[in-house]
Amino acid sequence: MTLRLLPPTLVNRIAAGEVVERPASAVKELVENALDAGATKIDVILNEGGKASLTVIDNGKGMTPDEMKLAVERFATSKLPSDDLFDIRFLGFRGEALPSIASVARVTITSRTADADSAWSLFIEGGEKHDLEPASAPVGTRVEVRDLFYAVPARLKFLKTTQTETGYIQDMIEKLALAFPSVAFTLSDEKKKRLDFKPVSPTEEIKRVAQVIGDDFTENAVSVNAERDGIKLTGFAGLPTFNKATAAAQYFFVNNRPVRDKVLLGALKGAYQELLAADRFPAVVLFLHLPPEEVDVNVHPSKAEVRFRNAQMVRGMIVTAVRQALVSSGHRTSTTLADEALDFSVSESVFSKPAFTSSFSMPKFPSYRPNRTQTLNETRALFRANEAFSAPIAPDLSEEIDHVIADAPVEDPDAFPPLGLARAQLHKTYIISQTQDGIVIVDQHAAHERLTYEKIKQNMESGDAAAQYLLLPEVVDLNAEKQEAVLKQKEELEKTGLLFDLFGGDSVVIRATPAVLGEVNAKQLMLDVADTLIEFGDSLSLKERIKKIAATMACHGSVRAGRKLNVSEMNALLRQMEAVPYSGQCIHGRPTYIELKLKDIEKLFGRRE
Numbered sequence: 001m002t003l004r005l006l007p008p009t010l011v012n013r014i015a016a017g018e019v020v021e022r023p024a025s026a027v028k029e030l031v032e033n034a035l036d037a038g039a040t041k042i043d044v045i046l047n048e049g050g051k052a053s054l055t056v057i058d059n060g061k062g063m064t065p066d067e068m069k070l071a072v073e074r075f076a077t078s079k080l081p082s083d084d085l086f087d088i089r090f091l092g093f094r095g096e097a098l099p100s101i102a103s104v105a106r107v108t109i110t111s112r113t114a115d116a117d118s119a120w121s122l123f124i125e126g127g128e129k130h131d132l133e134p135a136s137a138p139v140g141t142r143v144e145v146r147d148l149f150y151a152v153p154a155r156l157k158f159l160k161t162t163q164t165e166t167g168y169i170q171d172m173i174e175k176l177a178l179a180f181p182s183v184a185f186t187l188s189d190e191k192k193k194r195l196d197f198k199p200v201s202p203t204e205e206i207k208r209v210a211q212v213i214g215d216d217f218t219e220n221a222v223s224v225n226a227e228r229d230g231i232k233l234t235g236f237a238g239l240p241t242f243n244k245a246t247a248a249a250q251y252f253f254v255n256n257r258p259v260r261d262k263v264l265l266g267a268l269k270g271a272y273q274e275l276l277a278a279d280r281f282p283a284v285v286l287f288l289h290l291p292p293e294e295v296d297v298n299v300h301p302s303k304a305e306v307r308f309r310n311a312q313m314v315r316g317m318i319v320t321a322v323r324q325a326l327v328s329s330g331h332r333t334s335t336t337l338a339d340e341a342l343d344f345s346v347s348e349s350v351f352s353k354p355a356f357t358s359s360f361s362m363p364k365f366p367s368y369r370p371n372r373t374q375t376l377n378e379t380r381a382l383f384r385a386n387e388a389f390s391a392p393i394a395p396d397l398s399e400e401i402d403h404v405i406a407d408a409p410v411e412d413p414d415a416f417p418p419l420g421l422a423r424a425q426l427h428k429t430y431i432i433s434q435t436q437d438g439i440v441i442v443d444q445h446a447a448h449e450r451l452t453y454e455k456i457k458q459n460m461e462s463g464d465a466a467a468q469y470l471l472l473p474e475v476v477d478l479n480a481e482k483q484e485a486v487l488k489q490k491e492e493l494e495k496t497g498l499l500f501d502l503f504g505g506d507s508v509v510i511r512a513t514p515a516v517l518g519e520v521n522a523k524q525l526m527l528d529v530a531d532t533l534i535e536f537g538d539s540l541s542l543k544e545r546i547k548k549i550a551a552t553m554a555c556h557g558s559v560r561a562g563r564k565l566n567v568s569e570m571n572a573l574l575r576q577m578e579a580v581p582y583s584g585q586c587i588h589g590r591p592t593y594i595e596l597k598l599k600d601i602e603k604l605f606g607r608r609e
Contacts (some may be wrong), residue, residue: 020100022159023050023148030143031176034058039183040199042317044173046159046189051148051156051167059140062113065120065132071109072124074099091257098143103127105148106156111141118404126151167516169193174212175258178251178285181208186517204316209236209285213249217242217283222329224286225323231290231314237322238283240275241584241591254295254306256287261306263290267315271322274453274547275582277589284322288314327581418578419593422570428562431570438597444565446586453554455516455585460495460550467497467512473505474510474522482530483508489533489549496553500526517556525556527547531569551587 019024027044034042037060047053063071074096101107102124112119113360119137123130138382140221149155151402159165170187176184177197187195200207220242238249264286274280296307308314323471417432419442420435424598431442459465478486490500497514518526532552565573577583577592586592602608 003228020148021102022168023054023165024172025102026050026105026145026148026273027054027056028168028172028176029101029175030056032091032143033097033143034060034141035176035180039140041184043186044169044188046166046169046187049162049189050145050169051159051165052164052182053144053146054148054169055142055144057142059138062119062140063109063111064113064116068109068111068120068122068132069129072098072102072107072122077155089406099127101145101148101361104151106146106150107145108146109141109522110135110137112137112139112142114139121210143418157528166194172258175251175253176211178208178212179253179256179258179287181205187514197569206236210484213251213283213285217249217285221283221285224321224325225462226317226324228317228426229313231286231288231317233286233317233321234461235284237271237286237325239584240272240326240582240589243276243280243589245280245608247281250281254297255289255292257297257306258304259306260304263308263311263315264318267318267324270315271319271326274551275326275585275589280589286318286322288318290314291448312598329584417575419574422574425565425570428564431565431573433570433574435595437599438595438601440574440593440595441579442574442593443586443591445561447577447583447592448592449554449586450583450592451573451580452516453550454580454582456496456514456550456553458545459497459514459516460492462494465495465497466515467499468515468517469499469512470510475507476510476523476526477507478527478530479506482527485533486530488528491531493529493549496549498525498553514553517553520556524555528552554587 011457020029023046027050031042031044034056039058041059043057043123045053045055045057054339075120098107098109103126106126107124108121109124110119119135121133121135121137123133149159149289160168166189172197173185173187177183177195181200184196184199184201185192185195197208197211200211200446206218206223217238218236218367221236221238224233224235224237247265250265252261252270253260254261268282268284268286276282290308294309296309416434416436418435420433420440422431422433423439424432425444427442431440433440433442455463465523483502486500486508487502493500497512497516498510500508502509503509510526512520513520513525529549529552532548536548584592599608
């Protein structure tokens with residue numbers, strides 16, 4: 001076998017295989033070039049999902065004829081002012097995009113600078129350049145790519161359907177639109193205009209987020225803003241109850257470059273730990289800005305991955321900043337939960353399932369909105385009527401309502417606490433609370449489970465948990481494995497208030513249980529804690545084991561579904577929820593309450609259009 005140099009055309013096609021995987025890859029490289037050129041408006045036009053043709057038009061600074069000829073040479077770039085690969089301040093810098101695309105397609109580049117009398121056009125076919133020709137065009141650059149992969153037809157077999165390839169391109173443009181809110185983007189194909197993002201002020205980036213992801217996200221997200229040692233993190237983090245079945249709604253940007261990085265994904269998982277079920281994913285849009293020398297963006301041909309110089313600091317910053325943002329949100333829960341509840345109610349209503357086959361339409365009711373005093377009076381009357389049929393939940397409820405009406409003006413927005421005042425308990429499981437402009441339905445077990453968990457975890461971390469001594473110490477038989485597990489963690493368990501000693505053989509004697517749990521089955525508590533310790537063993541850090549133990553104990557100490565509560569107990573639970581972080585979801589990630597606005601309820605009953 002003879003050693004030889006590969007011809008330039010073949011070298012470019014090999015490079016194209018790394019840089020240009022599909023039409024979306026070509027569009028990404030061309031759009032990034034347009035952004036680097038200072039464009040404020042970028043239009044992308046597709047035909048057959050980019051397989052037949054794709055065109056990117058920008059209003060950037062354009063290129064001179066000499067620059068155009070150089071732009072299609074390998075490793076020619078204007079974006080590395082020095083030879084320092086750790087001083088990269090542009091999206092494109094490797095000098096591979098245009099020559100790689102041109103080596104496997106038919107490419108026409110038309111460009112004009114602001115000081116030029118006319119534009120110039122350059123045609124490249126399969127890597128072969130033609131002569132420059134004068135053209136008519138505005139300031140900026142237009143790149144048309146036709147017959148992508150015609151020079152390597154084997155690659156065409158790996159492309160998906162037109163719809164799928166269009167979806168990849170749309171996803172890519174949406175990501176770049178999030179990173180550059182002041183730039184206008186459009187995406188069109190032979191059927192319609194698929195994207196049309198108007199420019200927004202950099203200080204109003206939430207408007208661009210709403211354009212791309214939707215109002216549902218912006219209404220259920222909190223702002224993230226943190227800075228440390230020259231590293232800045234901004235963006236938005238979705239409420240834990242606004243979660244998704246996949247990670248598709250997670251957008252990460254490093255110096256405005258869309259990336260998928262293991263460090264960032266791991267940090268996000270840590271930030272939402274204990275707040276989401278294991279099979280659910282948060283929705284976030286996070287922008288990480290750091291000095292170029294602190295991140296290596298040259299570790300992947302398509303620049304989709306990065307490497308941080310201090311990954312641990314980046315991870316810690318993300319976890320802390322997102323956690324603090326979620327804490328600042330207080331007791332908020334996702335507004336989409338109410339929409340889902342109302343949709344379900346409508347789908348199950350008699351109006352959607354008429355019992356006869358003749359024509360039937362829902363009657364049109366005039367718009368009607370009772371004022372707050374009427375609403376309170378009606379609630380009081382209903383409660384008093386209910387007393388005739390069952391034992392009162394609390395004898396002073398009517399006085400409580402009278403007190404609210406008397407002491408607070410009708411227009412006073414502070415007449416009700418955020419989660420309202422308890423009005424009733426349904427099926428010994430759900431608390432119904434009246435708010436200023438609606439109602440709240442609380443799952444009492446899920447809510448109290450979160451409160452108990454946070455208290456136990458706080459006690460364990462501080463080491464000063466109160467213990468409730470048993471009148472008669474309880475002996476629990478454990479097998480050798482379980483006994484070893486609890487004795488190994490005896491010191492940590494005692495910080496929760498669970499006090500026990502070895503009692504010969506395979507038994508332990510429990511002398512006290514955590515006071516925060518109240519009355520609890522001490523034997524079952526010990527068995528469950530032992531099972532938890534065995535399940536996770538030494539695979540978790542001490543901090544993580546503390547969380548697992550706290551979660552196990554919280555289930556035992558929570559108000560159970562099926563327990564009747566009086567009004568004072570219900571209101572006490574609501575006030576605690578308002579004061580404790582993450583109370584909008586239980587330790588398994590499920591919502592603890594749903595809020596229905598009065599206007600939504602009126603729509604349900606036909607009182608409002």
